[in-house]
Amino acid sequence: MEVNQLDDVIQRWRTTREKDLKAEDHELFLNIGRTCIAQGDSAQLLDFITEEKNQGIVRSMGSGLLGTLIKEVVRKERDPQHCDAVITHLIQICNADELLDILLKEIDDTDPDAVADTIILLMQHIQPVLSRLGDSKVPALGLALRSLQRQIAMLPVPYSRKQEQEDKLGLCRCCTALLTFVQPFVQEVKSHDAKGPETTGYEEGLRTVLLNFCMESLRGPLLEAQLEREADSTQNSPLRNFATEIMSILLVIQPLPKLLFYYPLKGREDSGITKQDQAHPTESRACLAYLLFVQLIAMEVFPAVFSPVFVLQCNMEYINILLSRKDESWILKGLDLYVKSLERVLDSSLPVQLLELRVFHSVSQVLLTIMIDCPIQHLRVKALVVFQLFIEKLNGEAKHKFFRCIMKTSQHAGVHSVILKNIKNQVEHSSKLEHSDGWFERTLLISLLKDTVSLPQGPETDLLHGMDRVMESLNLLRYLLIKERKHAAIWTDLCKIAESYIKTLRVCLSMSKSYYGTELKRLQEEKRIKAREFKETYGEKSMRPMMVKNEKLGGMSPEAQDKVLQCAIVTYDLMESLVVRIEEIIEERV
Template identity: 25%
Template sequence: MSAELGENSFPSTISTLLKAGNTVQAVTLFTDNKNSEEVRNNSWDLVPIVARYLTDECETNNIEVFKCCQKLITVIAENSKPEEVLLQFIEELETADDDTKFVMLLKPLEVVLLRVPDKRVTSLGWCFNAIVDYLKKLEVPEDLNLVGEERLLLDSNEIVNRIVYLYNELLSFCETFAKELRGVTSSKNILERKQVVARFFVELLGSPLAFLDMVIYKNTKSKARLLAEELITAFCYLNLDPYKFLEMYNDSDLVKPSDLSLGVFYYLILSEEICHNYLPKVYNPAYTLNYSLTFVNSLLSQDGQFVVEKGIDLAAALLKNVDQLELPYVLLDSENYSKFCKIISNVIVHNECVELRKKGLHALHTFLWSFEHQGRYLLVKNLIRNITHSGLKGNLITTYKEMITQEIKTSGIKNLPPYYVTHKLYNILDEFTLLKQKEETDLVDESDRIIASLNFLRYLVLVDVSGDIGIDSYLETLENGYFKFLRTGINMSQEHYRLRIKEVAEEDTKVETEDCKVSVTVSGKDLIEMPTEKKIEVMQMSLTTLDVIDSILSRVIECIKIKKPNV
């Protein structure tokens, strides 16, 4: 039969045989030496004919044809022109929407790549990018805010198992190219191949793997963690400098890891300390922080508990290395630093996971303390100016108070840096005590910041006995502005809540109708849907908060009168 085949009939004959389920004859034709030239020269037509059966549906419903096509695709990979069939395999990968087809193409793709003359870097790059593009289309698990032992449940998630399955299939593919390059003399061609393969390993750490849990819990490693360790180990066996990615001045853009992938890469090495001994010791920690923040920001900007956690942990690891260095304030000119402050603040305020909010706050504190005094001053001042959350503002005010306290203990009150005294201090106090709506400010909503600022002012009045801090010169500004607005605002708010409590209590004695409901708003939130008891409870809590503010304000004013009777 083969002798009778016309020039273009071989592919169509194979197609007809496969459609009819005549697998024996299809394999016979493919393996007949008389048709070797047909196989060699017709890969462009043969690959899509055979690949269409390498699907989950065909494996389920027509296993004989599926197994037959597994053999045929291998024959094509082994005998066709490598440059030509490679392009066809890449096209099949790019259009694949079936995990089975994706996996079935990996082994023949590996065979072809090993046959490409000199293992051309461009060929590797094209294949690796096609693989990564397929993986990026995979669904990631829903963010369930799992904590503690609950995290282990993720390994039974169907979406996670799909991701793990595909990555496990990929590992042998990765190992082939890593093993081929180990211990090979580093000619220019070999070095370029190593770099492309290494970038591929790093890029595989991005989506979707980045969104899975990689923390060791009670000596138990998740499936994603084991995959990540394999990829990092494969990278390290190539004997390349992991820090070469920091500035991304690579000589090839064939495979360029994303910031997300690099974030996970450095998280695993620096925070989880996987293959940590491969890190060169010559790099300055400030340098690595400066260039790694962009990867931290990428992790923190994602939607997902585990990927955000990686960002916080990476930040913590980087900041731990710069502890006691007192970073120069000029670093803050970099956009990465302002972006980090903005994103980590957003995590602290809005993330649904309590543990992540706490870890984020600790990372921000460490970040602030890592700078010399001018840097700390600029960071606190700009954060207070740009964030809106009262609780975080109050925390920053308390942190600044702790900075002054620490410096007094260390250097003495007479040797304080200029950023804690007189005009610089007055500038930051202007931010701490700002009431945009003056006496009409919602004091309950702003209570955390107000309480922290009053405690800070009381501390300054008490500690500045010698006058070296210069708080005395700022007292008139406080009295004519901040204190005045607070006192008026407290009185107005107390009257407001007492009146509302009375109205709600009276309403409860009447017949409930839609028209007679009293509208109650606390800190911008409408309480109309609450039961009467709950409304009164919330407003009583608001009155208690106002009483606390009033009490601290009175103590501050009393301290000022004792210090300066004429004030």
């Protein structure tokens, strides 16, 4: 378009009422503006936008340029100074509702490769638009926060402190910008609270929006973030700062005990629980509990009236949620929350009634699953530590019933060995007490031993696979027989249990030693005579497969097979030596 033609069009727009502008006028205006931006003539565009006599035109049609301007600034190919100034001017004079719709659309259409830069830029301009919306500000704030958090959730959470410091994809910058974005609205709530307890619909709506924002922030990114404070650092990480500020906002909005404890203890039909309370995901509350009881964020203002057992009981639901996920960060938080909740229970006083709650049983099963199946070693080790700590917090009756339950429900030899070791420790502990509760003495002890000291598959039990369980069973029997030599009331029953167990075990040992001894001789003979022939002609595939620990050895090298077989023979010798010692103790007493 020629310059004189453009001048004529602009002059016509200046004299036309807004409602008389046609779709063709809007399209032409946007084409002209976008051409200026594309050609780098943003300074010329700024002059036109800010010229006093053009304000009617800009107010009517200028908001349509926002998307192009924002993309140009984010692209960073040219100096964004003039484009920034144009955006700021449009935000000030264009229709606020139109501006909000356009800005929200820009959030949803964010380039995946420029999420952080786009989101941070948009937040700067959404805030002044919200301030112009009047009564519709609160629902608009809710829409904006949901859109922003939906995009931020697509950014990967830094796994290490180094990644967090580098912040290559901008998650930490986005979280910091979010806090700046919501602060004016948090201050509104504080200002109202300073005036008095009366509330209006606007104020209640603002609290609800901010509460939803905080709960969503707890679920993501904070549940996946590394939030531990570094011992050698005086400064908190950006994500820990974000967590601290989220907790600070929650303290302004709603008492923490209501969020943590009221919801899980009341039924969903309870009239005291609002629909809004039900909408907050349990994962968010779990992260809240973690920040409070593990990281101690806001712990200084948390009421001290709740008993440790009550806190543990309430936290069990959150612990179960965290441990049930496959994510390492979730499991770590669940284990840490379990430890801290248990440590608050100073004495071994958890009653059996508490243990029998469904959620306690569920968490125990999840812990066992982590101990047995988790591919990450340090999580397996930590789960075992937590499992042991839980056992130590049970009273005598609860321990007795828990041990019996685990031995019946779990088929894992390692888990059985942990329980058997705990039975021995508990017997030893009870003997040192002046007044024991009796759950690990005499008749009750014998009853427990009958259910725990056994070979699951009888004579066909895989001893190598169940080595841990067998060795702990033998150690327990040896300890008890020595300890109870002078107590005739329990000695006879102990001997019956020991003799029955040893009788079956000897059959297993005889079969296993014979099998593995034969295999070892065969392997050594083959290695000596035919090793070269097998290697050159048949390879390792010609070796006959054997089963050990439910795994085939046929795919192993001869050296590896030899090592496994030697280990099996040594293990059986150890078992047999313990069997002989137990038989000697029984004979000595007789």
